[in-house]
Amino acid sequence: MDIPIAAWIVLIAFLAVVLVLDLFVIHxxxxxxxxxxxxxxxxxxxxxxxxxxxxxxL
Incomplete structure (x- = not known):
């Protein structure tokens, strides 16, 4: 199974945004x-x- 580099970039960006929101906005x-x-x-x-x-x- 070959996952495109764009999918990895989107995943890393999403995780970074969620982490920042969790640490600095929500709590x-x-x-x-x-x-x-x-x-x-x-x-x-x-x-x-x-x-x-x-x-x-998908």
Missing amino acids: RRASVISIREAAGWSVVWLLLGLGFCGLLL
Whole structure:
């Protein structure tokens, strides 16, 4: 399976943007995270990962 270089560039750019958003925008304030919020974020990240796997299958 040969993955084009453009796909790798898009993946790296997407991961960099998500990391910057996670570190500097979403979690700017320190707070105690509830179980509900942790579960919600877990579902979001799981769906993003599954969506990416779906794109790779296409």
